[in-house]
Amino acid sequence: xxxxxxxxxxxxxxxLRTRRELRAALADSRRxxxxxxxxxxxxxxxxxxxxxxxxxxxxxxxxxxxxxRQFNEAADYTQYPRNEARDLTMCRDEGVDLVFAPSVDExxxxxxxxxxxxxxxxxxxxxxxxxxxxxxVATVVAILFGLVKADRAYFGQKDAQQVMVIRxxxxxxAIPTEVVAxxxxxxxxGLALSSRNVHLSSEERAAAPVIHRAxxxxxxxxxxxxxxxxxxxxxxxxxxxxxxxxxxDYVSAADASTLAELDRLSTPALLxxxxxxxxxxxxxxxxIDPS
Ligand code: PAF
Numbered sequence: 001x002x003x004x005x006x007x008x009x010x011x012x013x014x015x016l017r018t019r020r021e022l023r024a025a026l027a028d029s030r031r032x033x034x035x036x037x038x039x040x041x042x043x044x045x046x047x048x049x050x051x052x053x054x055x056x057x058x059x060x061x062x063x064x065x066x067x068x069r070q071f072n073e074a075a076d077y078t079q080y081p082r083n084e085a086r087d088l089t090m091c092r093d094e095g096v097d098l099v100f101a102p103s104v105d106e107x108x109x110x111x112x113x114x115x116x117x118x119x120x121x122x123x124x125x126x127x128x129x130x131x132x133x134x135x136x137v138a139t140v141v142a143i144l145f146g147l148v149k150a151d152r153a154y155f156g157q158k159d160a161q162q163v164m165v166i167r168x169x170x171x172x173x174a175i176p177t178e179v180v181a182x183x184x185x186x187x188x189x190g191l192a193l194s195s196r197n198v199h200l201s202s203e204e205r206a207a208a209p210v211i212h213r214a215x216x217x218x219x220x221x222x223x224x225x226x227x228x229x230x231x232x233x234x235x236x237x238x239x240x241x242x243x244x245x246x247x248x249d250y251v252s253a254a255d256a257s258t259l260a261e262l263d264r265l266s267t268p269a270l271l272x273x274x275x276x277x278x279x280x281x282x283x284x285x286x287x288i289d290p291s
Contacts, residue, residue, distance in 0.1 A: 012095055013097065013099060022148070026061075029061075032057045032058055033149070035060075035061045036049045039067060040065075040083070041195035042086070042090045043185075044193055045184070046090070047090060048183075060095070060096045061148050062096045063148075064084065065102055067137070068104060070136030070140065072130050072131055100144075116142045118134055121164045122161070125259060125274070129249055134162070137165060138169045141169065142169060152179075154182055158193075158284060158285070160272065163179065164257075186212065187209075189209040190212030191209045192212070204245055207246060210275075211240075211282060211284045214273055215236065218286060218288075219288065230263075233253050249276060250272075253270075254269065255269065266290060268289045
């Protein structure tokens with residue numbers, strides 16, 4: 001574990017680089033503590049998480065760490081957008097108390113040899129499309145939960161399966177941090193905010209709202225009293241097929257608590273899609289609650 005002292009002072013926001021600095025700063029923090037783990041390249045979705053963490057807790061902590069272990073393609077990791085100065089400005093604007101922005105070696109020191117693997121809920125959808133991805137997510141979030149010992153941690157519902165994996169991990173490992181899912185923030189045309197949107201060309205950006213239109217078509221089928229899952233999936237696929245730049249990875253109508261694909265929508269269901277536009281892969285979802 002590194003021991004360089006690089007904590008920078010700011011009247012409102014302190015930036016910590018090492019586990020030791022983080023622990024020391026947390027010892028002086030008022031409880032409850034709200035945590036927002038991020039990989040940086042912050043956008044309005046993150047801003048809403050910071051605002052909620054601040055509103056519901058006496059202290060707020062953000063983490064900025066592009067986690068190499070959750071990328072299953074090396075190029076995806078190296079090309080992931082980064083701009084720490086800009087990210088820190090947003091954290092300061094939002095009054096985040098502590099920002100933990102460690103190096104890779106600080107998170108995974110020499111000798112680190114543990115993988116947190118979540119079972120069934122991590123297997124379909126993103127788990128199938130991106131082998132090892134959720135092991136990386138669960139491992140880094142377990143480390144962050146262990147370090148921060150937050151009362152609550154805030155994640156975007158856009159990554160619905162990620163939220164389920166993290167909840168399962170925290171419950172199974174008896175980590176008392178409450179996992180809070182927050183609403184997806186969207187552009188006016190419906191595109192869910194994502195750090196990956198920056199990679200879209202202007203043509204791809206113009207095409208990408210088809211994702212939300214497809215999910216809305218699924219919901220509209222439900223609203224018309226369609227209860228069979230296949231026609232609901234077909235309604236989503238049909239909208240996506242109208243967009244030549246959209247290459248569909250999956251279209252799903254699954255049980256919202258197990259992610260098992262449904263025949264009929266009688267339990268809360270998660271409609272979700274993953275679509276590629278060129279080299280950029282985007283995901284989004286819509287929750288259907290029969291009650
Ligand atoms: O959603 C993200 O940004 C990441 O997966 C997370 C939760 C910060 C773990 O690296």
